[in-house]
Amino acid sequence: MSVGRRAFLQFVGGAVGGTLLSPLPWKLADDSAIWSQNWSWRPSPERGEFTEKPSVCQLCPSACGILVRLVNGKQAVRIRGNSNHPFSKGGICPLGASGLQFVYAPYRIREPLKQTGTRGDPNGFKPISWDEALKEMGTRLAALRQENKAPSVAVITGQSRGSMSDLWRQFMTAYGSPNLFTMPDESDSQRLAARLAFGAAAPFTFAFERADYVLSFGLNLLDGWGPFVRMQNVFSNWRTESAGAVQTELVQIEGRASVTASKANQWVAVNPGTEALFALGLAYVLIESNLYDAGFMTDQVFGFDNWTDAAGNSHEGFKQFVLKHYSPDQVSKETGATAEEIIAIGRKFGAQKSALAVWGQGRGTHASNLYHDLAFMALNLLKGNLKNNGLVSLETPPPFAPLPEAAAVSSTAEGLAGTRLDLASSAKPPLPGNALHSFCDALGGSPAYPLELLLVHEANPAYTMAEPSLFRKAAAKTRMVVSFASTMDETAAMADLILPNHSPLERLDDIIGLPATPCAFYAIAAPVLAPQLDTRSSGDVLLTLARAAGEATAKALPWNNYETFLKDRVKGLAASQRGAVAGPTAVNLTTMQAGQNLQPNYKSDSDLWKKLLAGACWYDAPGDHLATLPTASGLIELACRSLPLAPGQAADDKLFLPHYQPLPPSGAADQFPLQLVTYQTVTVAAGLHPNPPFMNKLIPDDLLLGNEMFVEIHPRTAQQLQLADKARVVVQTPQGEAAARVRITHAARPGYVFMAQGFGHKNQDEYVRGKGVNANELVEVQLDPLTGLGTVWITRAQLRKA
Amino acid sequence: MSSGTENGSHGGHLHYGMVIDLDKCTGCGACSVACQEENNISFRADESDKLRGISWLTLYRLENGKEYPAYRAISLPRPCMHCSGGHDSPCTYVCPVNATKRDPETGLVNHIPVRCIGCRYCMVACPYHARSFNWWDPVWPDPLTKMLTPEVSPRMRGVIEKCTFCGHRLNRARDQARVAGEDPKMVAYTPACVEACPTKAMVFGNLKDPQSEAAKLAKDPRAFQILAKLNTDPSVYYLSKEQWVHKLSDNDL
Amino acid sequence: MDKALIPDGVKRCPLPLFGLWLLVLLAIIGWGVYAGLSVLIQGLNITGLNNYFGFGLYICADLAIIALGAGAFFSGFLYYGMSRFFPVLKEELQKIINLAVIVGFCCYTGALAVLLLEIGQPIRGWFGYWHANVHSMLTEVIFCISCYAIVLVIEYLPIVLENRKLDAIRGVHFFGHSLHEAMAIFALTGTFLSFFHQGSLGGVPGVMFGRPFAFRTGFFVWPWTFFLFTLSAIACGPSFTALICKAVEGVTRKRLVDRSVYELIAKISGTALLIYFVLKCADTLYWALDTAPGFGLKLSDFYQEPYGMWLLVAELGVGGLLPVILLLTPNLGTSNGLLFLGFFLNCFGICVNRFAMTVEAIAIPVMPFDRWAFYTPTWAEWAPVIAMLAYGTLIISLSYRYLPVFPQEKKLNVR
CATH class of the missing domain: 3.40.228.10 (Dimethylsulfoxide Reductase, domain 2)
Incomplete structure (x- = not known):
C-alpha cells in the first residue's frame, strides 16, 4: 500500500515534471492566447477591394455631397463628405455620417406588409407580394375615383424638396383630390408672407x-x-x-x-x-x-x-x-x-x-x-x-419643363369639388397654406366628408409632428392608412398596408433647391447600393398606381418608371440652357449676382445627367425677384x-401690417405656472430618421440617462419648486404629461421648461425605442387664424415631483 | 522627473499633431461619428453610462460657470492626446506588455488590442480619459455587421482601445507614396475626424514642419494644451479666444 | 479519525467540528469561485469597475493583502539575516516564523488568484512575462510576485513535510530537512524579491505622472512611494502575523507563543511604523505643498465626499499616529487589548493607504472640466476577495491542525 502510494506520487511528480519540460504546456499557452485573439464571435469584416461612389445625402434638406466607400462593390462601410460639392465642401453632419446605419438598420421593413389584425398590432403584419399589394391599391384607387370619391384620398409626404412631391402633386391633381400635404416647415408661412408682399409664393x-x-x-x-x-x-x-x-x-x-x-x-x-x-x-x-x-x-x-x-x-x-x-x-x-x-x-x-x-x-x-x-x-x-x-x-426654382397637363377634375362628388377637407368647414382661414394640422384637426373632428385612404410617404407624422395626437386621431377616422416607410416607424406601425420604399442610399432620387440658400439648386442622389431587401422605389410605385387608378392619372403621369421621369426633368433643365454644374471649384455665393447668366458647362442633357449622377450638382444664380x-x-x-x-x-x-400677435396658450396660468419650450440639438436626430446608434454616443448623460430624459430648468425655478438636480418630475401640459428628470442649469431661462425633441420613439429597435419621451406630445399647436397653419411657440406647463 | 533626457518624438523632423479651434467647433459630433465608423467602434443599446462606453473622440461640455444669461457652454472634442512628453507618454510608460508604444518617428501612440491583456493600467494612468475598456463582447446586430470596415479589426472583450490618429490611414498614405515613388516617411494624411469636420475646426499635420498649418496654429496666441502642467506635452493643441476656456484647460490658471 | 496526522502531543478539536468549520470555509470559497468564474465567463462588466475606475476592489485588496503578508519576508529577514547581529531575534521569532510563512503563502497565492480575475484577458496574461516592458512597474510586480510566491511555496513546503505522517517517510524527511538547511538562502532571496515588489507596488501609482494624486517625485529615489510602500509593508506585516496568531489563540483557546513575541513584534512594527509615519507625513507635506501645487492643485482639491479628508485622517491619524503610540508606549504594552488594538490599527492604516493609492488616487478628475465619479464594488468583486480571506483561513486551519506550526505549543499547554 505505502509502496503503491509512493509509486503513484513518483509517477505524478514525474509526469508533471516531464510535461513541463515538454513543449506541450507552452504550445497550449500559445494556442490559447492565439484563440483569445481570434474569438469567433467577434465579427470579422469582409476584406476586399475598396471603391468609392459619390452621391448626395438625403437625410435632411442640406443635400450634402457624400462619398460612400464600398468593399467589393457591394458592402458600404463608410460615408464621408465630398469635397467637390460646392456647398458642403467635404463637411458632413453626424446624421449624414451615420447614414449607413439606416440602410443596414435591423428595424427596416423587409417586404410589403399587410395588417391582418387590428390596426397597430405589431404581430398583425403579414407579408404580401408586391403584385398583390399594388393590385389591391390600384383597384381601390380606381374604385374610389369611379365612385366620385377622389377627394377622400389624402397624401402626406415628407419629401417636399424633390421631384417626388411634384409627382404626388401631379397625381393628386389628375386624380382629383386637393388633400395633398407636405410635412410642416417654416417655409409654409414664409411662402404665404412672400405671396402677400411679393406676389410670389417662395420661401x-x-x-x-x-x-x-x-x-x-x-x-x-x-x-x-x-x-x-x-x-x-x-x-x-x-x-x-x-x-x-x-x-x-x-x-x-x-x-x-x-x-x-x-x-x-x-x-x-x-x-x-x-x-x-x-x-x-x-x-x-x-x-x-x-x-x-x-x-x-x-x-x-x-x-x-x-x-x-x-x-x-x-x-x-x-x-x-x-x-x-x-x-x-x-x-x-x-x-x-x-x-x-x-x-x-x-x-x-x-x-x-x-x-x-x-x-x-x-x-x-x-x-x-x-x-x-x-x-x-x-x-x-x-x-x-x-x-x-x-x-x-x-428662393428661385430650377427652370424645369412643365409637366404634362393634368386633366381637370371632372367627376368628383357634388359639393366637394376641389375643396380641401380643412377648408370645407365654415371657419375657413383667409389665406390657407399647407395646413396639415388643420387637416388633421378637421378630419379628427367632424369632417365634411369621410377619408377613405391616407397615403404617408417619407414622413412619420405620428412622431415628428407637433401634437402628433392630432394625426393619430385623424388616422383613426380614416378607413385605410398606407405607409411607404422603409423602416418600422410610429406611422408605419399604425398603417394597414406598408409599401416599403428603398432606403436613401439604395434609390435614385433628386433634390430641388437648398433651404434659405440664394441660388437655384438641383442634384441627383444616385443609388450606391443595390436594394438590400424586397423594397421598391416609391416613385416607381406611384407611377404604377397612377396607371391603375384611371385614365386621367395614367395620362398625366406617362413615365414608365421614376428614372425616366427624372431624366425627363433633367432634359428640361438642360434645354433651358441656364445654370452650370458645380465642379471642384466651389460656388461662390459671395460674388454671385442675382440674374447673372452663368455659362452652362454641360454639353447635352445626357451629359448633364451623367454629371449629376456622378455627384456634381447643378446651380444657377438667383432670379431678380424685383424685375x-x-x-x-x-x-x-x-x-x-x-x-x-x-x-x-x-x-x-x-x-x-406686420405686427406682434401672440396666440394665447390654453390652460390656466395658476395651474400651469411654467412655460414649456421644446428644442432640437444637432446631436439628437428628431426628424424622420431616429437617432442612429453612432449618435447615441453623443448624447450627454445629463440629457438622457438610462431611459430617462432630462428637462432643463433654471436654478431659481428649481428652488421655487424645491427640486434638486436630477430629481424625477412629471411635466404636465394641457396636452398631456410625461415623466422626466430635471437638469438644473443656467442655460435655461427662469420660469421655462426646456425639453429636447427626438426622444421617446416607440418602435424601431432596442437601440432607438424607449429612450425618454416625445416632447412633441406635450406641446400645444395653435392654428394661425390667417393661414390655418399649425404654429408652436409656448405651451403652459407645470412640473411636480414624481 | 529625473530622466527627462530620453526624448520621445523630439529627434526627427516629423511629429503628427492636431489643432482644434474651439471658437469654430459647434459640437456637432460629426468627428466622433466619422471616427466610430472609420474605426469599427462598437456600441450598445444604452450608451448613457458614459463611464462604460467606448469613445475614442469624446465631446466634453465646458461651461463658463456664470449665471443666466451670461452663461456660455462650448464643446471640446478630445481625441487621444498622443503625449510627447520628454520621458514617455503616461500610458506607454506603464503598459506591462508593450501593447501601447509611442513611435519616435511620428509621435503617434499606438495600441495593439491583440497584445493587450486588459490590465487597464494605461487607462488609469491617462489623465485625459482617452482610453476605453471593452467591458462587453462587442455586438453588431445583424445586418449592421455589413458596414464594418476591414481596415481596422474590431476589438474583443477585455482589452483597451483608443484613438490612433487613424494610424491605418498613415499606412495607406505611405503605401500610396511608395507606389508613387515618393518618400513614404514624410507623407501627409488626414484622420477621419478632421476630414469630417464641417467647420474645419480641426487641423492635422506635421508640427515640426514650420510651413504646415498645424504647426502655425499651434503657435497661435490662442493656442493651449490641456493639462500642460503635467508635462505630458500633448500633440493636440486647442485654440480659443475665450479666457475662461483657457482657464479650464488646466488646474489653477 | 485523523489522529495519525495530528502532530504529537497536542490536542485538536474533534474532527466533525473541524469538518463543519471547513465546510463553512469551503462554502465561502465556493461562492468566490462562482463569482470568479462569472467574471471570467461574462467579463468584467459584472463588476463595478468602469473607464474612470480601472482599478478597484481587486487591486486594492491585492495590494493590501500583499502588504499584510509581508510579515513573511520581514520576519524571515530578521530571523535569518539580522539575527546574526541580534541573537534575541532568532530566539523569539523562531516561535512564530512558521506562522509568518504560512500567512505570507496564503496572502500571495490568494492575491495571484484574484489578480487573474482583474485582467481582461487572463488567457494571455502570461504576455507579461513574454512581452515584458521593462519600464512598467507592473512588469516588476508580475515578475517579483510570481517569483516570491514560488519562494513562499518552497518555504512552506518543509513545514508541510513536518507533518507526522509525511515526516515518517525517509525520503521526505531527508528532503524536508535539507530544505530547512537551505531556508536561509530562500528567505533572503524572498526578502530581496519582496523588498522590490512591495516597492514596485508603490511604484504602480507613483509613476503615473498624469495622475497628480499618486505621482511622486522628490528626494529619496524617484518615486518615493516605492520605499514608502516597502516600509509600510514592513511595519504592518509582523503586526498582521501577530493578529493572526492572536486569532488562532482565541479560536483554539490556547496560548501558542510567549507574550514576549508579541512585545518584540510591537517594538519592531511600532518602530517601523514610526519611521514610515514620519516619512509618510513628510511625503504628504511635500506632495501637498510642492508636487500638487506644481500641477495647479490644492490639497483640498483631492478630497471630495465620499473620498473626503476623513480618509487622510483615517490613514495617518487613526491608522498611523495612534498605533505608533499604542505599540511604542511601554506602559500601554502591558494591556493586551491596547496592544492588539495597536496591531489592528496598524494594519487598518495600511489598508486605507492602499485604498487611497489605488481607488482614491484615480477618483479626482484631472481635467478641470471633468466631473467626479464614484465607484461601488459589486458582489462579483466582494465574493472573490472574501473567498481569498476564507482560503487563507482554510490553509491556516489545516496547517494548524496537522502541522507543528507553533514550537511552543506543547510547552505552553501542559496540563
Whole structure:
C-alpha cells in the first residue's frame, strides 16, 4: 500500500515534471492566447477591394455631397463628405455620417406588409407580394375615383424638396383630390408672407456669406437649422481671421443658451415667443434714428407711409404704426430685454453696412405666425436687404419643363369639388397654406366628408409632428392608412398596408433647391447600393398606381418608371440652357449676382445627367425677384392689401401690417405656472430618421440617462419648486404629461421648461425605442387664424415631483 | 522627473499633431461619428453610462460657470492626446506588455488590442480619459455587421482601445507614396475626424514642419494644451479666444 | 479519525467540528469561485469597475493583502539575516516564523488568484512575462510576485513535510530537512524579491505622472512611494502575523507563543511604523505643498465626499499616529487589548493607504472640466476577495491542525 502510494506520487511528480519540460504546456499557452485573439464571435469584416461612389445625402434638406466607400462593390462601410460639392465642401453632419446605419438598420421593413389584425398590432403584419399589394391599391384607387370619391384620398409626404412631391402633386391633381400635404416647415408661412408682399409664393433666402452683422431671432443656425453644413462653413468663415476681411458678428436673440447663443458674439436673452416683438422694437429704433434705407422704402415699398385703398379710405402705414406701438420701452417689458439693449442693437443693426436679420424657430420645423414672418421681413426691408442682389431674396426654382397637363377634375362628388377637407368647414382661414394640422384637426373632428385612404410617404407624422395626437386621431377616422416607410416607424406601425420604399442610399432620387440658400439648386442622389431587401422605389410605385387608378392619372403621369421621369426633368433643365454644374471649384455665393447668366458647362442633357449622377450638382444664380413684381401696386407690399379680410375686419389698419400677435396658450396660468419650450440639438436626430446608434454616443448623460430624459430648468425655478438636480418630475401640459428628470442649469431661462425633441420613439429597435419621451406630445399647436397653419411657440406647463 | 533626457518624438523632423479651434467647433459630433465608423467602434443599446462606453473622440461640455444669461457652454472634442512628453507618454510608460508604444518617428501612440491583456493600467494612468475598456463582447446586430470596415479589426472583450490618429490611414498614405515613388516617411494624411469636420475646426499635420498649418496654429496666441502642467506635452493643441476656456484647460490658471 | 496526522502531543478539536468549520470555509470559497468564474465567463462588466475606475476592489485588496503578508519576508529577514547581529531575534521569532510563512503563502497565492480575475484577458496574461516592458512597474510586480510566491511555496513546503505522517517517510524527511538547511538562502532571496515588489507596488501609482494624486517625485529615489510602500509593508506585516496568531489563540483557546513575541513584534512594527509615519507625513507635506501645487492643485482639491479628508485622517491619524503610540508606549504594552488594538490599527492604516493609492488616487478628475465619479464594488468583486480571506483561513486551519506550526505549543499547554 505505502509502496503503491509512493509509486503513484513518483509517477505524478514525474509526469508533471516531464510535461513541463515538454513543449506541450507552452504550445497550449500559445494556442490559447492565439484563440483569445481570434474569438469567433467577434465579427470579422469582409476584406476586399475598396471603391468609392459619390452621391448626395438625403437625410435632411442640406443635400450634402457624400462619398460612400464600398468593399467589393457591394458592402458600404463608410460615408464621408465630398469635397467637390460646392456647398458642403467635404463637411458632413453626424446624421449624414451615420447614414449607413439606416440602410443596414435591423428595424427596416423587409417586404410589403399587410395588417391582418387590428390596426397597430405589431404581430398583425403579414407579408404580401408586391403584385398583390399594388393590385389591391390600384383597384381601390380606381374604385374610389369611379365612385366620385377622389377627394377622400389624402397624401402626406415628407419629401417636399424633390421631384417626388411634384409627382404626388401631379397625381393628386389628375386624380382629383386637393388633400395633398407636405410635412410642416417654416417655409409654409414664409411662402404665404412672400405671396402677400411679393406676389410670389417662395420661401426667403439669406446671403449669410455677404453679411457683416447677423441678427438671428431664435433661429438655431448652428444647432442643425436648414442648410446645416453650409451654415457650419459660413460660421467657420466668420471665425477665421484673415487680413482685411471684416469679421462677421452674430447676435442671437433667444430664450435658451443653445449652441448658437453660446457661440454668438452676443446673446440677448428674451422671453421665448417674443422675438417678433423684439424685431418690431428694432424697427422702431431704425425708423426713429433714421437709420433705414429711406429711398428704398419710398420707391420700392408700398405701405411704409400711410396709404389709401381703392375705395379711397386712408390707412395707417408701417412707419406711423411702429412709432406708435413699438418703442423700446413698450417692447422691453414683454420681451424681457432692456430698452437700452434694444436701442443699442437697433443702432448697430442700422449702422452696419451689411446687416441681416434671420428668423425662425429652432431648426425651422414649424410654420410661423404670418404676421411675425412679415415683421422680420419688414426689418430687412428697412435695411434695404430685399433690393435686387440684397442679402434677402426669394428662393428661385430650377427652370424645369412643365409637366404634362393634368386633366381637370371632372367627376368628383357634388359639393366637394376641389375643396380641401380643412377648408370645407365654415371657419375657413383667409389665406390657407399647407395646413396639415388643420387637416388633421378637421378630419379628427367632424369632417365634411369621410377619408377613405391616407397615403404617408417619407414622413412619420405620428412622431415628428407637433401634437402628433392630432394625426393619430385623424388616422383613426380614416378607413385605410398606407405607409411607404422603409423602416418600422410610429406611422408605419399604425398603417394597414406598408409599401416599403428603398432606403436613401439604395434609390435614385433628386433634390430641388437648398433651404434659405440664394441660388437655384438641383442634384441627383444616385443609388450606391443595390436594394438590400424586397423594397421598391416609391416613385416607381406611384407611377404604377397612377396607371391603375384611371385614365386621367395614367395620362398625366406617362413615365414608365421614376428614372425616366427624372431624366425627363433633367432634359428640361438642360434645354433651358441656364445654370452650370458645380465642379471642384466651389460656388461662390459671395460674388454671385442675382440674374447673372452663368455659362452652362454641360454639353447635352445626357451629359448633364451623367454629371449629376456622378455627384456634381447643378446651380444657377438667383432670379431678380424685383424685375416684375406681380403685386397690385407693383411694389413690395409692406401693407398687405391683397390679404382677403372679412368685411367687418378691414376697419383695423393693423390687420394689413406686420405686427406682434401672440396666440394665447390654453390652460390656466395658476395651474400651469411654467412655460414649456421644446428644442432640437444637432446631436439628437428628431426628424424622420431616429437617432442612429453612432449618435447615441453623443448624447450627454445629463440629457438622457438610462431611459430617462432630462428637462432643463433654471436654478431659481428649481428652488421655487424645491427640486434638486436630477430629481424625477412629471411635466404636465394641457396636452398631456410625461415623466422626466430635471437638469438644473443656467442655460435655461427662469420660469421655462426646456425639453429636447427626438426622444421617446416607440418602435424601431432596442437601440432607438424607449429612450425618454416625445416632447412633441406635450406641446400645444395653435392654428394661425390667417393661414390655418399649425404654429408652436409656448405651451403652459407645470412640473411636480414624481 | 529625473530622466527627462530620453526624448520621445523630439529627434526627427516629423511629429503628427492636431489643432482644434474651439471658437469654430459647434459640437456637432460629426468627428466622433466619422471616427466610430472609420474605426469599427462598437456600441450598445444604452450608451448613457458614459463611464462604460467606448469613445475614442469624446465631446466634453465646458461651461463658463456664470449665471443666466451670461452663461456660455462650448464643446471640446478630445481625441487621444498622443503625449510627447520628454520621458514617455503616461500610458506607454506603464503598459506591462508593450501593447501601447509611442513611435519616435511620428509621435503617434499606438495600441495593439491583440497584445493587450486588459490590465487597464494605461487607462488609469491617462489623465485625459482617452482610453476605453471593452467591458462587453462587442455586438453588431445583424445586418449592421455589413458596414464594418476591414481596415481596422474590431476589438474583443477585455482589452483597451483608443484613438490612433487613424494610424491605418498613415499606412495607406505611405503605401500610396511608395507606389508613387515618393518618400513614404514624410507623407501627409488626414484622420477621419478632421476630414469630417464641417467647420474645419480641426487641423492635422506635421508640427515640426514650420510651413504646415498645424504647426502655425499651434503657435497661435490662442493656442493651449490641456493639462500642460503635467508635462505630458500633448500633440493636440486647442485654440480659443475665450479666457475662461483657457482657464479650464488646466488646474489653477 | 485523523489522529495519525495530528502532530504529537497536542490536542485538536474533534474532527466533525473541524469538518463543519471547513465546510463553512469551503462554502465561502465556493461562492468566490462562482463569482470568479462569472467574471471570467461574462467579463468584467459584472463588476463595478468602469473607464474612470480601472482599478478597484481587486487591486486594492491585492495590494493590501500583499502588504499584510509581508510579515513573511520581514520576519524571515530578521530571523535569518539580522539575527546574526541580534541573537534575541532568532530566539523569539523562531516561535512564530512558521506562522509568518504560512500567512505570507496564503496572502500571495490568494492575491495571484484574484489578480487573474482583474485582467481582461487572463488567457494571455502570461504576455507579461513574454512581452515584458521593462519600464512598467507592473512588469516588476508580475515578475517579483510570481517569483516570491514560488519562494513562499518552497518555504512552506518543509513545514508541510513536518507533518507526522509525511515526516515518517525517509525520503521526505531527508528532503524536508535539507530544505530547512537551505531556508536561509530562500528567505533572503524572498526578502530581496519582496523588498522590490512591495516597492514596485508603490511604484504602480507613483509613476503615473498624469495622475497628480499618486505621482511622486522628490528626494529619496524617484518615486518615493516605492520605499514608502516597502516600509509600510514592513511595519504592518509582523503586526498582521501577530493578529493572526492572536486569532488562532482565541479560536483554539490556547496560548501558542510567549507574550514576549508579541512585545518584540510591537517594538519592531511600532518602530517601523514610526519611521514610515514620519516619512509618510513628510511625503504628504511635500506632495501637498510642492508636487500638487506644481500641477495647479490644492490639497483640498483631492478630497471630495465620499473620498473626503476623513480618509487622510483615517490613514495617518487613526491608522498611523495612534498605533505608533499604542505599540511604542511601554506602559500601554502591558494591556493586551491596547496592544492588539495597536496591531489592528496598524494594519487598518495600511489598508486605507492602499485604498487611497489605488481607488482614491484615480477618483479626482484631472481635467478641470471633468466631473467626479464614484465607484461601488459589486458582489462579483466582494465574493472573490472574501473567498481569498476564507482560503487563507482554510490553509491556516489545516496547517494548524496537522502541522507543528507553533514550537511552543506543547510547552505552553501542559496540563
